[in-house]
Amino acid sequence: MTLSAFLAAWRFEWRLLRRDAAAWAVLAAITTMSALAFFNGAERVAAQKAAIEDARRDETQRLDALRKALADLTAGRVKGETPPFRDPRNGVFVGGGSAAAVAALEPAPLAIVASGQSDLFPAALKVTSGTKDSFLFADEIENPAHLASGSIDLSFVLVFVFPLAILALCFDLSAGEREKGTLALTLASAESPTAVLLGKLAARAGLPILAMIAATLVGVLLLRGAEPIASCGFALLVAAIFAYGAFWALLAAVVDSFGKSSAYNALALIAVWAGFTMIAPAAVNTLADALYPAPSRAEMTLAARAATTDADRERDAALARYAEEHPEAKAAETKIGDAEERTIRRLAVLETANARVEEVMARHEAQLARQRALADRLSFLSPALLMYRSVADIAGSGDRRYAEFSARLDEFHRQWRDFFWSRAHAGQSLTQADYAALPRFRAASEASVPAGVISGLAGGVGLPALLLAIFAWRGLRRCKAA
Amino acid sequence: MSEIVVAKAPVAEAPAGRWRVARAVARKEWAELRRDSRLAWLFGLVFLLMLGALAFGAAQHMRLDRERAAAAATDRALWTGQGAKNPHAAAHFGQYAFKPQSPLALADPGVDAYVGEAVWLEAHKQNEAQFRAARDAGVGARLGGLSFAFVLQTIMPLVAVLLGFAGFAGERERGTLRQLMSLGASPIDIFAGKALAALGALAALLVPAFSLAVLATLFLADHDFSVVDQLRRLLAFSFGYGLYLCGFVFLALGVSAFSKSTRTALVTLLAFWLANCFLAPRVMTDVAKHVATLPSALEFRNAIAEDKNKTFGHDETHPSFVAFRDGVLAQYGVTRIEDLPVNFRGLALRKDDENGFVIFDKHFGALQAAFDAQDRLRAAPGFLFPMLAMQAFSTSFAGTDSWHQYDFATAAEAHRRRIQTEASEDLINNARYGDASYVASPQMWARIPSFDYAAPAVSWAFSHVRGDLVALALWVVLTAALAGFAARRLRPL
Numbered sequence: 001m002t003l004s005a006f007l008a009a010w011r012f013e014w015r016l017l018r019r020d021a022a023a024w025a026v027l028a029a030i031t032t033m034s035a036l037a038f039f040n041g042a043e044r045v046a047a048q049k050a051a052i053e054d055a056r057r058d059e060t061q062r063l064d065a066l067r068k069a070l071a072d073l074t075a076g077r078v079k080g081e082t083p084p085f086r087d088p089r090n091g092v093f094v095g096g097g098s099a100a101a102v103a104a105l106e107p108a109p110l111a112i113v114a115s116g117q118s119d120l121f122p123a124a125l126k127v128t129s130g131t132k133d134s135f136l137f138a139d140e141i142e143n144p145a146h147l148a149s150g151s152i153d154l155s156f157v158l159v160f161v162f163p164l165a166i167l168a169l170c171f172d173l174s175a176g177e178r179e180k181g182t183l184a185l186t187l188a189s190a191e192s193p194t195a196v197l198l199g200k201l202a203a204r205a206g207l208p209i210l211a212m213i214a215a216t217l218v219g220v221l222l223l224r225g226a227e228p229i230a231s232c233g234f235a236l237l238v239a240a241i242f243a244y245g246a247f248w249a250l251l252a253a254v255v256d257s258f259g260k261s262s263a264y265n266a267l268a269l270i271a272v273w274a275g276f277t278m279i280a281p282a283a284v285n286t287l288a289d290a291l292y293p294a295p296s297r298a299e300m301t302l303a304a305r306a307a308t309t310d311a312d313r314e315r316d317a318a319l320a321r322y323a324e325e326h327p328e329a330k331a332a333e334t335k336i337g338d339a340e341e342r343t344i345r346r347l348a349v350l351e352t353a354n355a356r357v358e359e360v361m362a363r364h365e366a367q368l369a370r371q372r373a374l375a376d377r378l379s380f381l382s383p384a385l386l387m388y389r390s391v392a393d394i395a396g397s398g399d400r401r402y403a404e405f406s407a408r409l410d411e412f413h414r415q416w417r418d419f420f421w422s423r424a425h426a427g428q429s430l431t432q433a434d435y436a437a438l439p440r441f442r443a444a445s446e447a448s449v450p451a452g453v454i455s456g457l458a459g460g461v462g463l464p465a466l467l468l469a470i471f472a473w474r475g476l477r478r479c480k481a482a
Numbered sequence: 483m484s485e486i487v488v489a490k491a492p493v494a495e496a497p498a499g500r501w502r503v504a505r506a507v508a509r510k511e512w513a514e515l516r517r518d519s520r521l522a523w524l525f526g527l528v529f530l531l532m533l534g535a536l537a538f539g540a541a542q543h544m545r546l547d548r549e550r551a552a553a554a555a556t557d558r559a560l561w562t563g564q565g566a567k568n569p570h571a572a573a574h575f576g577q578y579a580f581k582p583q584s585p586l587a588l589a590d591p592g593v594d595a596y597v598g599e600a601v602w603l604e605a606h607k608q609n610e611a612q613f614r615a616a617r618d619a620g621v622g623a624r625l626g627g628l629s630f631a632f633v634l635q636t637i638m639p640l641v642a643v644l645l646g647f648a649g650f651a652g653e654r655e656r657g658t659l660r661q662l663m664s665l666g667a668s669p670i671d672i673f674a675g676k677a678l679a680a681l682g683a684l685a686a687l688l689v690p691a692f693s694l695a696v697l698a699t700l701f702l703a704d705h706d707f708s709v710v711d712q713l714r715r716l717l718a719f720s721f722g723y724g725l726y727l728c729g730f731v732f733l734a735l736g737v738s739a740f741s742k743s744t745r746t747a748l749v750t751l752l753a754f755w756l757a758n759c760f761l762a763p764r765v766m767t768d769v770a771k772h773v774a775t776l777p778s779a780l781e782f783r784n785a786i787a788e789d790k791n792k793t794f795g796h797d798e799t800h801p802s803f804v805a806f807r808d809g810v811l812a813q814y815g816v817t818r819i820e821d822l823p824v825n826f827r828g829l830a831l832r833k834d835d836e837n838g839f840v841i842f843d844k845h846f847g848a849l850q851a852a853f854d855a856q857d858r859l860r861a862a863p864g865f866l867f868p869m870l871a872m873q874a875f876s877t878s879f880a881g882t883d884s885w886h887q888y889d890f891a892t893a894a895e896a897h898r899r900r901i902q903t904e905a906s907e908d909l910i911n912n913a914r915y916g917d918a919s920y921v922a923s924p925q926m927w928a929r930i931p932s933f934d935y936a937a938p939a940v941s942w943a944f945s946h947v948r949g950d951l952v953a954l955a956l957w958v959v960l961t962a963a964l965a966g967f968a969a970r971r972l973r974p975l
Contacts, residue, residue, distance in 0.1 A: 040768055047778075054780050083796070116621050120596075120614065122779065137612050141779045143853050144593035144884050145860065145873075146771060147616065149763045150624060160760055263745045267644070270752055274640065279531070281625035282632060286538050289619065289627070293545055297613035298553035298580060298600050305560050308575065313565070372620050385622055392621045399620050 005190035009199025010206075017169075017207055026165040027211055033161050034215035037154040041112030042223050044153075048111070048123040051140065052104040055124035059102045066099060067435050084339040084346075089429035092129075092347045095420030100126035100135070103412060103441040105405045108396025109228040110220065113237065114155035116397025119147060127409065127441065129350060129417045131304045131357040136409070137297065154216065155391040158241060159384050160277055163248040165208040167269045170252035172262035173201055174479050179262060187479070197253075197476045205249030212241050233394045233449045236457070240394075243461045244387050250468035257475025280382035284375060292371035295364040303360045307353035314352075315345050347424050354417070372399060379460065386460035393453045400450055408444060415439045503667045507675020508682070515645070515683050524644070525687055528637055532691040535630045539588030540698045547704070550580040550599070558932045566921040569905035570831060576604035577901060579894035579933040581611070584881030585702040585712050589695050589719065590631035592882025595619065601891060603898035603933070605905075606795065606835070608842040611891055630695065631876050634723050635869060636759045638684070639730045643751045645680040646734025650972060651744045660974035669969035673735055677965070680731045688727075692720050707881075707937050714940040719879040725954040726872045729961040736965035739972050762867035763860075770856040776849070786845050793837040794830070806833055820915055828909030835902045842895065850888045857884065864953035865960065871953035878947040881937060885946045889938050897933045904930055 017023040070088040072078050085093045104124040111118070122140040150156065174197060177183035187193040216237065220228055228234055255268050379385045392398030419439050423430065515521055557578045564572055579601045587594055598611025616623065626632060650672075653659035662672060699716055703709040734751055741747035777785065794803035810829055811817060819826045857874060864871025877883035904926075913920035944951075 036765075036768070051778055051780070054778065058780060058784075117617070117624070120617050137617075139598070139610070139612075139614060139779065141776050141782055141849070142596075143770075143776065143856050144596040144887065145853075145857055145877075146767045147596040147614075148593050149767045149873075151768050151771070152764045156764065164756065261745075263748050266745070266748055266752065270640075274637070278626070278632075278636060279628075281622060282628040285619070285623045285625070286534075286628040289623075290538060290541065293542075294615060294618040296549040296553060297618075298549065298578070301578065301600070301602075301612075302553060302556045302560065305557070305575075305578075309560055309564060316565075368618055375620055375622050379622060385625060388625060389622050397621075 002192045002195045005192050005195035006199040006202070008190065009186075009196040010203045011199075013200045013203035017203060022168060023207055026168055026208055029161065030157070030165055030208060030211045030215055033152065033157045034154065034212070034219060037152050037157045038112060038219035038223055040151055041115070041153055041219075044115055044118065045107045045111050048107050048118060051123045052102075052106065055102045055104065055126070059100070059126075062098060062100070063435065063438075066094065067432060070430070070432060070435070081339070084342050087339070089431075090339075090343060091420040091423045091428070091430050091434075092343050092350070094430060095129035095416065096346070096350065097128055097130070099435075099438065100128045101412070101416060101439065101441055103127050103409055104443065105401070106443055108233075108401065109224060109231060110233050110237070110395045111397060112220070112223055112395075113153070113216075114392045114395035114397050115151065115153045116155070116392035116395060117399070117402055118397040119151075121402060125409070127413055127416055129413075129420050131350070131353045132361060132410075132413060133297070133300050133304060133357055154219070155388055155395070158212070158244065158391060159388045162208065162212050162241070162245065163273055163277070163384075165212075166205055166245055166248040167252055167266075167273065169204040169208060170201060170249050171256070171265045171269050173197065173204065173253060173256040174476075175256055175260065175262040175265050178259075193479060194473070194477045197479060198473075201249060201253050201472075205245060205252075209242060209245035209249070212245065213238055216241065236449050236454060237391065237394050240387060240390060240457050240461065243457065243465055244383065247383055247461055247465040247468060250465055250472045253472035254468055254475055257472065257479060259480055276382050277384040281379075281385040281388075284378040284381060284385060288371050288375040288378065292367055292374060294371060295367050297364070300357055300360045300364065303356040304353040307356045308349050311349040311352045312345065315348055343424070347421065350417075351421070376456075379456075383461045383464055386456055390453050390457050394449060400452070404444065408441075412439065412441050503671040504674035504678060507662075507667065507672050508678040511676055511679030512682060515679060521644075521683075524641065525683075528633065528641060529687060529691065531628065531637065532630055532633050533694070535628045535633055536588060536691070536694055536698055539591070539629060540702065542591075543583055543585065543588045543702055546583050546599075547702075550582060553578070553600070554580050554932065561930075561932070562924070562927045564927050565924050568918075568920060569908040569922045569926065570605065572922070572927065573605040573902050573905040576602055576898070577933060579603055579890075579897060579935070581887075581890045582704075582706040582935055582937070584886065584937060585699050585704075585707055586715055586719065586880040587882050588698055588702065589629070589716075590876045590880035590882055591627070591629055592631075592877035592880055593884055593887065594882045595623075597884070597887045601894040603894060603901060605902060606838060608838075608846060608895050608898065611887070611894075630691070631880070635726075635872055635876070638688075638723075638727055639755055639759065641687070642680065642684060642727055642730035643734050643748075643755055645683055646676070646731055647738050647747045647751050648744045649676045649680075649735045650739040650968075651741045651747045652738070654974065655744060659972075663972075663974050669739070669972040670966065672972075673739070673965055673969040676735055677731055680735070681728065684727055684731070688720075688723075692716070706935055708939075711937075711940050715879045715881070715943065718940060718944065719876060722872060722875040722879070722951070722954060725958050726868050729868055729954075729957040732958065732961035732965040736961060736968040739965065739968035758867045758869045762863065762870055763873065766860040766863065766867075766870055770859040774852060774855040774859055776852050776856075782845065782849065786841060789841040789844070790838065793834055793841075795834055803830065806830065822915065824910045825913045826915050828906045828911075828913060831909065832903060832906035835899070835906065839899060846891070846895075850884070853884050853888075858949065861950055861953065864950055865956035868954060868957040871950040871957070875947045875950040875954065878943045878950075879940070881943065883946070886938070886943070889942075890935060893935050894933060901930055 066088040069078075069086075073082065073087075073089065084090045085097075088094060088098075102124050103126075105121070107118070107123070119140075119142055122138055125138060126135055128135055172179075174183055177186055187196060190196045217229065220234065251272065252265070252269055255265050255272075258264075260268075379389060389398060393400050416439055423434065557580075561575075561577050564575060567575075581599050581601075583594070595616040596614055599613050599615065601611050602609045650659065653662065663669070696713065696716060699712050700709060703712045733754070734747075737750050737754075738744075738747045741750065792802065794800035794806070797803060807819065807826070807830075810822065810826065811819070814822050816822055822829075861870045861874045864874070874883065878885065908922050908926060909920070912922070
């Protein structure tokens with residue numbers, strides 16, 4: 001009976017593992033690293049939430065100060081002239097800075113699982129009616145060496161440490177027994193030697209896979225409660241852990257089936273591990289960058305600056321034309337430097353600069369989209385890279401969520417500009433009612449896991465695991481005792 | 483009757499004889515290495531990786547250099563083309579300072595992708611560098627790119643492990659260690675021979691790669707970077723990697739001598755390699771983050787704003803403005819601003835800028851000190867996990883660490899201060915008080931030079947990594963001591 005041989009081998013191996021120091025070391029490594037990763041994840045999410053709260057508090061204080069200043073001006077409690085950039089009635093300047101709206105990207109329910117890009121992108125941005133480059137590239141303070149090195153999060157444990165834990169137990173599946181001289185006895189213990197080896201593999205790989213799933217479950221449950229556990233994202237994460245673990249276990253079985261020594265297996269597997277987790281991702285990133293280099297962001301800023309000088313010149317020319325065509329006009333009407341003139345200039349600069357920056361940014365985004373599409377396709381070369389990107393997407397700290405956030409930010413930026421500029425063009429001063437009706441950035445409801453993540457994991461991790469299962473089956477059937 | 487020849491005891495050997503044994507062992511090891519086709523494949527692959535990394539690094543460098551030169555030229559044209567303008571309005575328009583890329587970034591890009599490449603030099607504010615390239619690269623890029631430093635720091639130690647793990651354990655398993663020792667070769671001589679062979683093999687791989695790096699550096703160094711300085715940096719860079727890899731060869735041989743089997747030696751060494759290359763940098767990053775905390779961007783800006791609020795800025799009702807005005811009037815012995823022989827607005831702007839300089843120096847200096855405290859903490863166990871010291875050492879000599887970024891930001895800030903001061907002094911000397919229509923001639927913008935950054939010398943880079951050099955030296959001493967200890971306890975069976 002093949003099944004009974006499999007189960008018997010599994011049970012026997014399981015008993016052996018309970019007395020094996022390596023198995024306990026693997027369990028300790030997974031538990032410790034996961035605990036550290038969840039501790040860091042909880043701190044990171046708390047810091048993001050605190051940053052968003054601080055930004056909102058700052059926004060409330062700024063708006064309260066503006067409304068108070070407006071009330072003082074309206075009630076005639078302010079003496080002297082208020083410069084336009086401090087005038088709460090001036091929509092061009094208020095919308096361009098002092099009333100800046102907070103656009104926050106709240107941490108997703110599974111954010112503790114992967115830091116992804118969350119350490120590079122600030123959790124909250126201050127949207128103004130200025131050009132996008134003036135607020136979009138704000139950075140949170142972080143030691144650049146830390147950003148380059150990365151910290152320990154669950155995605156790191158899953159992608160790097162978890163495969164090593166599996167390989168540590170599976171690399172000498174038959175080679176270890178062959179070297180000890182017990183393989184012949186083990187294989188002879190059942191009618192189907194393949195079932196015996198598969199039983200051993202299931203026990204040895206099952207331990208780290210179950211430990212990893214259990215650690216993930218406990219970590220999320222303790223720190224985020226039961227709600228995220230019931231989500232599609234968590235189910236996908238568990239499935240991904242299983243598939244990724246199976247991939248490495250089957251890979252170890254394939255290498256072991258070559259019948260070489262355990263030292264050879266260890267070397268070969270560590271080389272494949274280094275290839276998949278380090279060299280292939282590095283090569284993919286390098287290739288994508290070489291073929292579609294990220295455009296220079298300086299070009300965008302310079303476009304905005306050129307627009308400033310052009311708008312200045314256009315305004316000067318318009319004033320000169322006006323003075324020429326209306327020689328009777330008083331000097332005061334064309335005087336440079338008064339509040340109205342500064343406001344008109346500012347509005348002209350912002351409108352011209354915005355149009356140009358949006359054009360440059362659209363070109364940049366198209367180039368980056370090409371680079372990412374290539375990286376997406378090439379990531380199928382490395383299950384580790386695919387797993388890393390997918391876990392970040394499941395955690396809501398990957399490229400997909402930031403792309404969505406960026407699109408919503410574009411829409412809100414347009415809304416914000418229109419609100420202030422329409423009033424400025426109509427010559428209207430801002431009122432208390434306008435302050436009450438300021439556009440607010442609405443966070444999108446948390447969407448379910450994108451279909452691209454599921455298909456990516458199925459094609460990039462599930463399918464290779466399946467292929468390896470076929471090779472492992474064929475290889476183990478040919479296993480020789482000596 | 484047969485003659486039995488007894489080998490001389492090792493202690494009786496003269497030093498020259500010991501050297502002969504070591505040389506003979508090295509020659510035998512070298513011959514074995516050359517015959518191993520798997521090793522040839524491995525070396526070929528690693529060399530290709532280094533070649534690819536250098537080629538990509540050079541191409542990347544040339545592209546970024548072109549982009550930044552074009553951006554600097556455009557910004558200059560915008561600055562000089564402002565036309566007649568009030569100097570303070572021009573100071574608000576400002577200039578951009580673009581960071582020239584260090585030629586050795588082709589070998590170790592360091593933190594370059596994680597720091598901004600441009601600083602806006604505007605009135606009243608010291609801005610942080612903008613546009614971190616890593617933000618555009620996507621989440622997959624966080625797993626790292628292919629660079630020469632990546633190969634040297636991560637792949638080469640693995641090669642050293644592969645060269646050394648079977649050094650003693652393999653000979654013991656084959657039974658040849660007993661033969662070798664029975665010939666009178668002392669364990670230390672055998673160790674020296676094996677280490678020589680392994681280091682020679684590593685040198686055979688690295689010397690051509692470093693020669694290519696030298697050529698690329700000569701090709702890429704331009705007026706911002708002295709060629710001699712870059713070559714000195716490359717020399718220091720290669721010395722650091724020499725220590726790093728030397729320690730791995732000693733460690734591999736030491737562990738091999740201690741281990742009962744090649745399997746144990748390999749597993750032990752691979753575990754250390756993983757801990758050194760993957761775990762230690764991340765664990766120490768987390769430790770440094772928790773121990774030496776940084777302010778948030780909002781806290782940092784609010785702290786500056788709080789200090790700035792104590793100065794007057796454009797607020798002419800501020801008590802410190804009133805005090806300054808009264809002081810100026812007393813200094814010139816007049817009672818009305820209009821009677822001053824110089825423009826008071828220019829004086830006030832200059833004074834406000836000077837107040838700001840002190841505030842910015844305090845806050846940005848404290849931030850860099852906090853980064854430095856974290857970096858030191860992170861690199862502290864570098865003598866045990868040499869990757870930590872090596873990363874700091876390598877990025878410093880490549881000119882791609884946070885200290886070089888700080889030096890660039892400081893130079894950019896010095897240029898900003900020059901622009902502000904010249905703009906204010908033009909007002910002081912040429913504008914009448916109360917004349918809002920005063921404009922400086924367009925020639926003035928051309929007189930203010932564009933930002934020209936001179937990268938610091940190699941001695942400056944060295945001053946920041948003395949501790950890391952000590953850590954690397956200690957790493958070599960410790961691994962050599964371990965290997966020596968293991969060799970002395972060597973048992974042939």
